[in-house]
Amino acid sequence: MSDSSSKPAGYDIDLGNECSRNAYGWAKKTFANRQGKPGEPAQDLDGGFSNEIRFGQERLGISSDGIGTKIEVAERVGKFDTLGYDLIAMVADDLIAGGFVPTNLSNIIDVHTLDYEVIDELMRGLHDAANFSHLAVTGGEIAELGNRIGGWPGARMNFNWCSTAVGALHPSLQRPISGATVRPGQVVVSLKSPSFRSNGFSLARRTLQNLFGDNWHTAPYDGLDATPHGSAGHTWGEVLLMPSLIYAPAVARLLDSGLSLHGVAHITGGGIADNFKRVLKNGVGAELDALFEPLPAMQRLTELAGIAPADAYLYWNMGNGMLLVTEESDAEEVVNQLQADGYEAKVAGRITTEPGIVLKVGAGELTYEA
Template sequence: MSSSQKPAGYDIDLGNECSRNAYAWSKKTFANRAGKPGEAAQDLDGGFANEIRFGNARLGISSDGIGTKIEVAERVGKFDTLGYDLVAMTADDLIVGGFVPTNLSNIIDVNTLDYEVIDEMMRGLHDACNFAEVAITGGEIAELGNRIGGWPGAKMNFNWCSTAIGSLHPSLERPLSGAGVKPGQAVVALRSPSFRSNGFSLARRTLQNLFGDNWHSAPYDGLDATPHGSAGHTWGEVLLAPSLIYSPGVARVLDAGLPLHAAAHITGGGIADNFKRVLKNGVGAELTNLFEPLPAMQKLTELAGITPADAYLYWNMGNGMLLVTDEAQAEAVAAHLQAQGYEAQVAGRITAEPGIRLKVGAGELSYA
């Protein structure tokens, strides 16, 4: 196990290997719908969404959950922001393939029901879907007793997952797989104002070791702490900050006729693991103007005693999505996103040499 795998208590490489194996079994079922409604595409290997075809209609489908961020909500006792995380994990996986999210189905597995918690969760999901212009068209609540665990002090322990579908943007002839990425193209980064919904195992373990069982109540004194900032005044509030949903902004970039050749949703595995999924044809990337890590991420890196290289594998480090566009249009893409309220900037370029190289405040980092 490498040093990048030990701090969080899980093995990134093993997770990728299991995912590849699971997808290999899944692909063995594609023949069941070959030439029929629901036929699966074969050219989106490595992503978290896939294309299914119904005649001329080309749809994308993606499934995901919130993960262990749920425990933060249980500890803080606030549940109306988790819907943004749930929508972001699936909607943003769709839009990076060029699919505009349209519908979402969700399932809540609980140990025992609490009406107020469910109401708060669904109100937040309603708000998030309104932001993403998505309709909630399916769902289930399942009571599973002691099969579901979590923080003992919570009103209700639960797990929350969703599946979303979307339609291929009409400006695209095929999904954004990265097949058209070439050296000399530009990379635009969108800032993430939170941890989103990844890397919480490492964050929780670090804070538990430092502050004990009630780490969520420990004061947070980062540069962005309230009242002068928006992060929160406890570590629990900082980690609970909701995910920003990028899909509406990226869809409007396509609406404007601006070119996109690939996109990457920066989740678990960070920039290196997620961006390399769309860097095909042997190309690489040099990113010299990324957004700075959030103060809380910088602080957790120091508290966890991990290297910057590992931090950029576990957390988004302030960059939630990367878009590949033509160099001549990069500033226009960034400006279009900024006009919609997103923080976006040209972050680097595609190189003929493979590998991802980051030039950040902590130094120069390289990933094969």
């Protein structure tokens, strides 16, 4: 039995992975219901970031996710118009990790009691993020659930927000990107994340609660990028609320250009190690010795809470939101195109013959088993 009390965030990543595998195992038992029929699920994307469903020759991807306890940060700060970027990033970037270009999204907002202005802010932000991502919001539901929904007591509206998105397999691909063609010697490119995205908030909130008490969101932020010297924000609440950068449009344009992508890992819960190993198949590993540095806020939280670097790289993206595996001959062009699109990107390492992931970072060498 796992002991979550010994975990920095108060929950057990390994237990979460076990539950996810169990849930997916039950889901797979339903695949036979659509075998040979429209909506037939793929059988070869186990462990991927999304799944494939087939309608004749049309191959679609489907992904579901939410934005977790980042919602409480918005409730505390009283700002809701950026959460749409987080909601779309979680599903759109899972889709593009498989080579599926996001096309449509449906969402569900479960609320305690309704507040018209908060709903308007949420949907305005979703509209802006959808326009950035070139997808249409074609379904939705708002459900008033009363005491079934909780949250910060001082909020204008307590709610939960989840979505499901679909996308079409990029026309340049014969099959989804799964990591099946990842080989030693290929190059890993990292896309920088300017925020926590929508993951690791249980650990961040617990740390700040212990340090600053119930009103931690108003505590002054003192990281190296604190305003006026930087751009992160004045308070810890503002820093944690910074929206997710959506990578799907840029990765789709790489595929438009015919550049090689053998694996794409969306760095969410579980950090770099848990997510990148999902595309390291055929017994290969990776050495990442030039990742982007952890965001100052992540570094500051690590120091304040005494979190071991190995744990920090499991709970947060540590400044790296997506990892791409490409041929060495394409790496420079991949980086240049991503930068031309306004993203920060660089070569971060290589695929190795030895299994496992080695991170060579400022805190030292961190090793994670395959």
